[in-house]
Amino acid sequence: MFQLIGVAPQALFSQVLVGLINGAFYAILSLGLAVIFGLLNIINFAHGALYMLGAFVAYFLLQGLGLGYWSALIVAPLVVGLFGMLLERTMLRQLRQIDHLYGLLLTFGLALVIQGVFQNEFGSSGLPYAVPPALVGGQNLGFMFLPNYRAWVIVISLAVCLSTWWAIERTKLGSYLRAATENPTIVQAFGINVPRMITLTYGFGVALAAFAGVLAAPIYQVRPLMGADLIIVVFAVVVIGGMGSIMGSILTGFGLGVIEGLTKVFYPEASNTVIFVIMTIVLLIKPAGLFGRVQ
Amino acid sequence: MKLSRLLATAAIAGLVAGSAAAQDFTVKLGILNDQSSLYADLTGQGSVVAARLAVEDFGAAAKGLKVDIIFADHQNKADVGSNLARQWLDVDKVDAIVDVPNSAVALAVNQVIKEKNKVFLVSGAAASDLTGKACSPNTVHWTYDTWALANGTGKALVKTGGDSWYFLTADYAFGLALERDTAEVVKANGGKVLGQVRHPLNSSDFSSFLLQAQASKAKVIGLANAGGDTTNAIKQAAEFGIVQGGQSLAGLLVFITDVHSLGLQTAQGLVMTESFYWDLNDQSRAFAKRFTPLDKGIHPTMIHAGVYSAVTHYLKAVAATKTRDGAKIVEAMKAMPTDDPLFGKGTIRADGRKIHDMYLFEVKKPAESKAAWDYYKLKATIPAAEAFRPLDQGECPLVKKG
Numbered sequence: 001m002f003q004l005i006g007v008a009p010q011a012l013f014s015q016v017l018v019g020l021i022n023g024a025f026y027a028i029l030s031l032g033l034a035v036i037f038g039l040l041n042i043i044n045f046a047h048g049a050l051y052m053l054g055a056f057v058a059y060f061l062l063q064g065l066g067l068g069y070w071s072a073l074i075v076a077p078l079v080v081g082l083f084g085m086l087l088e089r090t091m092l093r094q095l096r097q098i099d100h101l102y103g104l105l106l107t108f109g110l111a112l113v114i115q116g117v118f119q120n121e122f123g124s125s126g127l128p129y130a131v132p133p134a135l136v137g138g139q140n141l142g143f144m145f146l147p148n149y150r151a152w153v154i155v156i157s158l159a160v161c162l163s164t165w166w167a168i169e170r171t172k173l174g175s176y177l178r179a180a181t182e183n184p185t186i187v188q189a190f191g192i193n194v195p196r197m198i199t200l201t202y203g204f205g206v207a208l209a210a211f212a213g214v215l216a217a218p219i220y221q222v223r224p225l226m227g228a229d230l231i232i233v234v235f236a237v238v239v240i241g242g243m244g245s246i247m248g249s250i251l252t253g254f255g256l257g258v259i260e261g262l263t264k265v266f267y268p269e270a271s272n273t274v275i276f277v278i279m280t281i282v283l284l285i286k287p288a289g290l291f292g293r294v295q
Numbered sequence: 296m297k298l299s300r301l302l303a304t305a306a307i308a309g310l311v312a313g314s315a316a317a318q319d320f321t322v323k324l325g326i327l328n329d330q331s332s333l334y335a336d337l338t339g340q341g342s343v344v345a346a347r348l349a350v351e352d353f354g355a356a357a358k359g360l361k362v363d364i365i366f367a368d369h370q371n372k373a374d375v376g377s378n379l380a381r382q383w384l385d386v387d388k389v390d391a392i393v394d395v396p397n398s399a400v401a402l403a404v405n406q407v408i409k410e411k412n413k414v415f416l417v418s419g420a421a422a423s424d425l426t427g428k429a430c431s432p433n434t435v436h437w438t439y440d441t442w443a444l445a446n447g448t449g450k451a452l453v454k455t456g457g458d459s460w461y462f463l464t465a466d467y468a469f470g471l472a473l474e475r476d477t478a479e480v481v482k483a484n485g486g487k488v489l490g491q492v493r494h495p496l497n498s499s500d501f502s503s504f505l506l507q508a509q510a511s512k513a514k515v516i517g518l519a520n521a522g523g524d525t526t527n528a529i530k531q532a533a534e535f536g537i538v539q540g541g542q543s544l545a546g547l548l549v550f551i552t553d554v555h556s557l558g559l560q561t562a563q564g565l566v567m568t569e570s571f572y573w574d575l576n577d578q579s580r581a582f583a584k585r586f587t588p589l590d591k592g593i594h595p596t597m598i599h600a601g602v603y604s605a606v607t608h609y610l611k612a613v614a615a616t617k618t619r620d621g622a623k624i625v626e627a628m629k630a631m632p633t634d635d636p637l638f639g640k641g642t643i644r645a646d647g648r649k650i651h652d653m654y655l656f657e658v659k660k661p662a663e664s665k666a667a668w669d670y671y672k673l674k675a676t677i678p679a680a681e682a683f684r685p686l687d688q689g690e691c692p693l694v695k696k697g
Contacts, residue, residue, distance in 0.1 A: 011510055018502045123593065124335040126526065128558030131534065138536055144506060147534045219534065220499050221526055221556060225332070229499055264494075264503035269466050271503075272495040 014144030015261045021150045023257020024157035025212055029230070030237040030249040031161055032208035035168070038244030039181045039201050042092060043104040047234065048227025049111035050206050053080050054213025055222045056118065059127055069132035069218070076214045077207035084206025085199050092202065093195070111228070118224035126221030153215055160211065161250045168246055177201060236279045242292020252290060320617050321361040324606065325389040327379060327404065328419055330368035333497065333522040334396050336552040338419045338598050341590040342366075342394045345599040348585060349606035352636075358614045365389070369400050376400035377407050384411045390619060391416055391609060394602055398422035398469040408433050413621040416609055418601035421521075421548060422472045423684060426648040430691035433621045435609075435628060437649045438601030439570050441469070442684040444547050445477035447568030447653050447677050452515050452545055453484040461513035462491035463504050463528055465520035470496075473519040473547050489513045494524070501528040505535050509542065517545045526553050533561050550596045554670050559661040562670075566657050571597035571637060572671050575654075578636035594668045600637045605649070607635045641679060646691035653682040 029051060036044045057079050058072035067075060087110065095102045131149045138147040168174040180187040180194050188194045213227075220226055237256055241248030256275055263274040270277075282290060326346055328338040343366045350362045365387065369376035376395065383389035384407065392408060395401040396419025405425060408415040415434040417425055423442040425434060460481050464474040470493070478488045489511045492504045505528070508516045516537065518525050525546055532544050546553075549567040573583035573594045582603070586595045595603075612627040625647070633641040633649065641651040656671040664670060686694055 011506070014506050015503055018506060021502070022500050119331065119335070123552075123591065124331070124333055124339075125337070125523065125552050125556040128556065128561065130558070130560060138534075145509070145536050145540070147536070149534065150502075219531065221523065221530065223523065226499070229497060261503050264492075265507065268492050268494055268504065272498065 010143035011265065012262075014141075015265050016258055017144065017146065018150075019258035019261025020254055021154055021257070022260060023254035024154050025216060025230070025253075026234055026237045026257050027161050027250045027253025028157050028208060028212045028215075029234045030241065030253050031164055031246065032205040032212075033234065033238050034241070034244055034246055034249040035164070035208070036202060036205035037238070038246065039177055040198055041100045041103075041181075042202070043100055043107070044205065045104055045108040045231070046087070046111040046114070047107075047206075047209050048229075048231030049114040050080055050084060050227070051209040051213040051216070051230065052118065052224060052227035053083070053114065054210025055129070055217040055226060056122075056213075057210065058214045058217050059129055059222045062129070069214070072214050073211070077210040080210035080213075081203040081207030085203040087206075088199050088202040093198075111231075115224050115228055122224060124224065126223035126226075129217040129222050131218040149218060153219075156215070157212075160208070161253075164208070165246050165250060233275055236275045238289075240275075240279050240282045240289055242289030245289065245291040245293070248289060248291025319361045320359060320613070321363065322391070322610070322613055323363045323365065323387065323389045325380075325383045325387070325392045326364065326366040326394050326602070327369050327376060327383075327392050327400075328366070328394045328396050329371055330366070332371055333524075334371070334419070336556075336593055337522065337550045337596045338394055338396045340366075341586070341593055341595065341599045342418070342602045344586060344589045345595065345603040346393060346606045348582070348589075349603045350610065353607055353610045355610060355614075360610065360614055362610070369395070369397070371397045371400065373399045373403040377403040380404045380407045384408070384413055390414060390613075390621075391624075393606060394419045394598065396420055396598065398425075398472065399467060401425060402429055402468065405429055405431055405434055408621070411621075414609065414624050416602075416605040418605055419598045421469055423476060423689070424472065426644075426646040427684075427689040427691055430646045430689070430693050432647075432693060433625055434647045435605065435625060435643055435649060436647055437605040438597050439568075439653070440648075440683070441473040441476045443570075443653055443682050444473065444568050445480045446682065446684075447655055448545050448547055448566060449477045449480035449517075450484055451566065451655050451675065452543070453481055453486040457515035457543060457545070458486035459513045460486060460488050460515045460517050461508045461511040462488070462517045462519050463501070463508060464491055464493045465496050465524055466493040467496055469521070470519045474517070477517055477519065477547055494520070496520075496524070498524060499527055501531045502535065504528075505532055505537060509535065509537060509540065513542065515543050515545050517547055519547050521548045521550075522553070525549060526557050529557060529565065530561055538564070550598070551594060551668070551670060552596055554658055555594075555668065559659060559664055559670065562658045563660045564658060566655065566674065568653055568655055568677070569597045569671075570651060570653050571595070571600035572654065572656060572673075574669065574671070575673075582637055604633070604635045604638045608633050608643075644686055646686060646689055646694050648683055648686075648689075650679045650683055652679050653677040 036042050054076050057076040061067040061072045135149040138145050184194045237252050241252035263271045326343050329335050330339050355362045367379050391414035393416045398420045401420030409431040417436045418438045421441050423440040425436045462474045464470040546565050546567050554562045612624050616627050629643045638651045643649050655675040657674050
């Protein structure tokens, strides 16, 4: 049979597809980070913990209230988003005037506290969360077996990513937001409530993380450390894409998912490090990232 | 007059103190394991609870033994583990280190213990090298090892028709040892290994690896990993329809906490080898009843049971010898037959390997489970004589000498 660099093309196609699915998670998480950094200048290290919270809220909704996956997909991001707004109001706001390194330290500390509490309460091995009945099973594509749930993850992630991009880059609200980050004083002078806009934006970024958490719950275990394992990779994605670039984070998210997937075929031992190798190369050649602007 | 009275008082005081010391021989146990990360549920605080219960049941105080227990988190890092061990042995006067899951850490601690002539009671670590090339006169390997797991699950599956294998292996000392030992068993029983993929420790996504395993058309996909890696692999294998497609999944090291975390819906049908299950007999059930409320509702894993059993036997040896010489205590442990409520009667071999029956379990279907944590049905008992690697095949220097 025809082979491509020692691997059958069928296997290659299937790995590209699987890579896209992982890329969907990277994209949606790094998108939230990019929104929060690009518009608020906060390096949100708590993003992984908030992603984990999303998965846990989905679990509680199911166990406590009997609310299934579809409701959780809406309710969990709302709950966690509100929690994020509370964090912004009570803590992050105090640090707005100083170096954003302090925001990084605060959110990093928050992440450790949240993860610690959950680990103490729920142990380390995680809780089960089933794939919703409507998406059980899969399609035989000939070259691979594609679980329905994974296909859904790609579709919904792409939809969410693109509509976020559209809302920020193409709508009036988005233009206010962008203006507010450039010059908050003038925007405020036009009668726009900038502090509220910042709170809402942070809440939205956090809600994106929680949304990814709900999407992840049926694939991975609902574990206290699920975010901690992912957050470093996601930061690498954001850095490669260019800190704060919306489209950059979406494209690199999907792209790096694919590269990582292919590494798993050709040299699996390196699959955890390939993203950091790429990050190093990109930073050497383009310090602002692939889609970033030098400020 | 005054002076002589003073001297007499001092002499009497000295006598009393001396006899008190002779009565109360203090032993310090250090439980070293993962208290915070991916293995914290299956070892962690539960091992501390198990050790405390063992001391209680032994009735140490009545036998003139005072037992102190301390614990620490090695964070799955060999350097952290060996530094803690050094500090415990040098500064805190710890007599025995217990548990130590993660083979890389255990192999490092093994070295330190031998240097200082203390005692190492291994329950959590799996690498069969601990009683093989790295065996030591100060170490007893209690609960299970990679050879026993491979022999149990591997042999059973090959004999029931699973004669072609593909491995998903965690890329470090433990995973590689487990893959090696299992591949040998598979080949020795007439099966063949079609290939393997080695993934980094703590990988969350297994879909790529599972697709490769699926494409290999092997009848059995062997998971040579543990904890979160295993649960994620099993969960995603279900999603990709691996089992419906006719391939079977072999969890080579699965703990009851993993099954609990997966839920029966996903874990059903999984076959695994263990040395202990809480619902095995009246004594194990009685133990679980006491243990569970003390460990946040977690039922005892085989590692917890191994800690209980190893500490019990160690205390017997200490009570008999009243010495701090690690090698002498281990010698006494090997000389006495073992007997405790959880593992029953057994022995410890010259290479430090504790010998007992192993069990082959199958995870129940959701409908078959009657109560919380009612997860396993017994498929076969592997007799002690067959469960572990024969003494002459381990390349343990202690054995050659003898």
